[in-house]
Amino acid sequence: MNGQMIGALLRKDLVLFFSNRFFALVTVLALVFYAVIYYAMPGTVDETLEMAIYAPNLPPGFFSELEEGGVQLIPMADAAALRQAIQSGEQQLGVLLSPTFAQNLHLGQPETIHLYFAPDLPDEFKELYTLFFREISFMLTGRPLNVTVESEILGVDRGGEQIPYRDRMLPLFAVLILMIETMGLASLITNEVTSGTITALLVTPLRVEGLFAAKGIFGVTLAFSQAAFVMGVTGGLNEQPILILFLLLLGSLLVTGIAFLIASVAKDMMSVMGWGMLAVLVMSLPAFMVLIPGVATQWAKILPSYYLVDGVYQVLNGGWGWGEVGQHLLLLTGFAAAFLGLGVLILRRRFQG
């Protein structure tokens, strides 16, 4: 194995990869798509709670405490308009107060607050809002509940600096880019096996180790450069760039191993797509768990991509450094080595079969 051989094989793989118009197009479009999606999404989190209200004769500033607390009141023209706003889904929560509400409240007379909920609002939220208005009632009548409420923030207090969805999505982008490239590389190898060109290569002085080295370098470079590019244009390299790039490099090694495994079982491009999509779905699961907080469970940690996704997420959004992410790096290295080793072992048998 020497540099000239590896260089020649890399040049050949590059020509072949981009001669497959499907993968070339997918590669370019995906890069543009990820960047566009990222910038199309809001960069901040809207912390205000909108509440439609129709409350005739209510004195100005009656709900000033609520408004200072982040609740945005949307006044409605009448009760019908209020109902319409909720029914149409324009608003999730509506409050209807009677014209005598403020007056009766001061006199200690019984009053009713009508709450209207959008049909798709979860039950838990409906109960929460009901409790919320009972509490307001007590506040407005000056008769506090005979309980003491204590609150505690678990984890980093992100009040006022919540993580925007687009930043939550960055690890998903990284995993998707890397995983899509498994299909490109696996397809390239499968084509070479089925067309017999691998056999032609292996009756030259080229050793099978050299062939794997070239395929590995090509796969890692292809995946890593694209993931790094998307991270770069979306600001994902602004914090701890070396650490993020190192995580992506390990991720690229992992997906190259997965590509070898796919190529060892796939018979043509369609089966590459089938196995590849299965791998994409499984490996992307941890990224969706980051997108939807609370759904992450212990079993996600058996997926190698979890350590890439969580690592990238925590470095980008949790302020983690080399020390905190060290265990992730170690496990990701182990998974990458295992997948690459297994992929080489099985694919080697196919090359020489």
Next chain:
Amino acid sequence: MSQPAIVSENLTYHYGDLVAVDHISFEVGEGEILGFLGPNGAGKSTAVKMLTGQLLPKEGRATLLGQDIAHHAKQIQAQIGVCFELTNLYEPMTAAENLNLFARLFGVRNFNADALLERVGLGGKGKVRVETYSKGMKQRLMVARALINRPRILFLDEPTDGLDPVSSETIRNIIKEAQTNGTTVFLTTHDMVEADKLSNRVAFINKGKIVALDTPYALKQQYGKRALKAELVGANGQLESREIVMDAPDTAAQISRLFAEEKVVTVHSEEATLEDIFIQITGRGLV
């Protein structure tokens, strides 16, 4: 025979219980062309795979250029050229890109793809993608690829199978030229006429075993019958043919009678073909 370039000693391979190559032994001298003939499934391809280092023999050994292929595959592969039966070129690449890739793998310095393409009749086609080539052009490019490293041994597997006469003739000329330059040629073919024309010796392989190995002339002498075939005008004015076996005790008398008593139109000598001999030895055809 000169110093052997290929020595096969009891070379054996089996896929499970199926014996594909069964203890075959032979030698091929340097600069010799050996035709390796047999029907489909006879074990030709498996034998070639073992000789070129693609498969490790289960038993026996093969020595090429003085080295055991099982232990020195890469050193030997640097000195041989292989032209496969099935087209296995990088079709999205140009012909020149294909040849330059393999030239780098062989470490050939100052490689001139255009000159080699010219030699196989593909001059001016170097920048054309291989996927647009005809079957004959692809086959010529395969042969060109096998010649990149100026191989000391050239393995050709059905090089002219299914080609037009012009492409076939071009490839035969390349084989002859390679032999003139001292290259040993191991030629696997179904084409008996081609094997007869090109080979110094031929080996018949059947059910994994070599059943005959000699020069085409010697095989014809040993197994074939020589005859004269005459066309003459019969009693009713129609053309008739008559065969006179050459080695019969009364051959001379028969020939004298033929010319004295009959009106002879044409006379041809007739000898057995390699295919006739193969059928005679194995009891089956080559397809």
